[in-house]
Amino acid sequence: MILLQDNNGGALFNFIKDFWWLLILLFIIFSGLFTINQGYVGVVTMFGKYRRAARPGLNFKIPLLEQVMKKISVQNRSVEMEFQAVTIDQANVYFKSMLLYSVQNTDEETIKRVAFVFISDRDLMQALTRTIEGSIRAFVATKRQSEILGQRKEIVDYVKDQIDHTLEQWGYHLQDLQINDITFDKAIMDSMSKVVASNNLKAAAENEGQALLITKTKGAEAEGNAIKIAAEAEREAARLRGQGVALFRQEVARGMSEAAEQMKQANLDTNVILFSMWTEAVKNFAEYGRGNVIFLDGSADGMENTMRQIQALMVKHAGTSANGNDLVKN
Incomplete structure (x- = not known):
C-alpha cells in the first residue's frame, strides 16, 4: 500500500510538472503574437537593432528576443x-x-x-x-x-x-x-485699402463718364431721329392737307357751278348762292367761334361789298381751275 501511494504521488507530481511546462510553453508562444492595425507598419527590433517591418494583421516575433519598437502611421x-x-x-x-x-x-x-x-x-x-x-x-x-x-x-x-x-x-x-x-501690418493694410478704394473710385468715374457719354450720344441720335420722323410726318400731313383743300375747293366750285347752271335754267338770280354762302359762314362763325368776337358788316352796302369779293374770288378760282384743266388735257 505504501509503495502504491508513492507511485501515485510520483505520477501526480510528474503530471503537474508537465502541465506547468505546457503552460509556460503556451505563454511563450502567445507572447510572440501581435497585431498591426490597418494604416500602420510595425518596426521590429532585436537587442535594439532593426530586424524587419511588420505589416497590418497578425504577426509573430521571437519571444523575449524581438520587440515591436514603434508603430508608424502611413496615413496622411x-x-x-x-x-x-x-x-x-x-x-x-x-x-x-x-x-x-x-x-x-x-x-x-x-x-x-x-x-x-x-x-x-x-x-x-x-x-x-x-x-x-x-x-x-x-x-x-x-x-x-x-x-x-x-x-x-x-x-x-x-x-x-x-x-x-x-x-x-x-x-x-x-x-x-x-x-x-x-x-x-495694420498700417500697410490701411494704405492698401485706400489704394484699392481710390482705384475703384477712378474706375467708377471712368465707367460713369463712359455711360454718360453713351447716354448723351444715344439721346442725341434718338432726338435727331424723332425730329426727322416728325418732319417727314409734318411734310406728309401738309401734303395731304393741301390735297384735301384742293379737292374741297374743286368740289365747292363744281357744286357752285352746277347750282348756278340750274338757277340760270330756272331764271333765278345766282347771287342767292353767294348770299347763302355768306349766311352759312356767319352761322359757322357763331357755332365754332369758341367765345371769340368776330365783327361783320351787316349793312346792305357791306353785304354787297362782301358779295362782290366772293364773286371775284370765285371768278379767279374758276379761271385757275380752267387753266389747270387745260394743262392736264394738254
Whole structure:
C-alpha cells in the first residue's frame, strides 16, 4: 500500500510538472503574437537593432528576443502653421498655412529611415515646420510687399521644390501646402485699402463718364431721329392737307357751278348762292367761334361789298381751275 501511494504521488507530481511546462510553453508562444492595425507598419527590433517591418494583421516575433519598437502611421497627416516673414522692402507678412504630408511609401528602406531619423514625432514636426517656414521666408525676402498677395502658387511651388529632396531623405513626402491667409501690418493694410478704394473710385468715374457719354450720344441720335420722323410726318400731313383743300375747293366750285347752271335754267338770280354762302359762314362763325368776337358788316352796302369779293374770288378760282384743266388735257 505504501509503495502504491508513492507511485501515485510520483505520477501526480510528474503530471503537474508537465502541465506547468505546457503552460509556460503556451505563454511563450502567445507572447510572440501581435497585431498591426490597418494604416500602420510595425518596426521590429532585436537587442535594439532593426530586424524587419511588420505589416497590418497578425504577426509573430521571437519571444523575449524581438520587440515591436514603434508603430508608424502611413496615413496622411496635417498640421497648421502660423509664422512671419519680411519682404525685401521691409514689410512684415503674416502667413497661416496648412501642411499635408505622409510617409513616402511602405518599402523596407523607407520604413527604416522613418523609424530612426527622429527620436519622436514631436521632433519630426518641429523639423518639418521649421524647414517649410525657412523656405517661405527665403522666397518672401526676395519679393516686394505688393507682389506677395498674387504669388501664392509660386510660393507653394518654390517650397515643394526646395524641401522635396530633404523630406525624401527622411522618408516623407509633402502632399500639399495650402496658404490660407496672408496679412500685413495694420498700417500697410490701411494704405492698401485706400489704394484699392481710390482705384475703384477712378474706375467708377471712368465707367460713369463712359455711360454718360453713351447716354448723351444715344439721346442725341434718338432726338435727331424723332425730329426727322416728325418732319417727314409734318411734310406728309401738309401734303395731304393741301390735297384735301384742293379737292374741297374743286368740289365747292363744281357744286357752285352746277347750282348756278340750274338757277340760270330756272331764271333765278345766282347771287342767292353767294348770299347763302355768306349766311352759312356767319352761322359757322357763331357755332365754332369758341367765345371769340368776330365783327361783320351787316349793312346792305357791306353785304354787297362782301358779295362782290366772293364773286371775284370765285371768278379767279374758276379761271385757275380752267387753266389747270387745260394743262392736264394738254
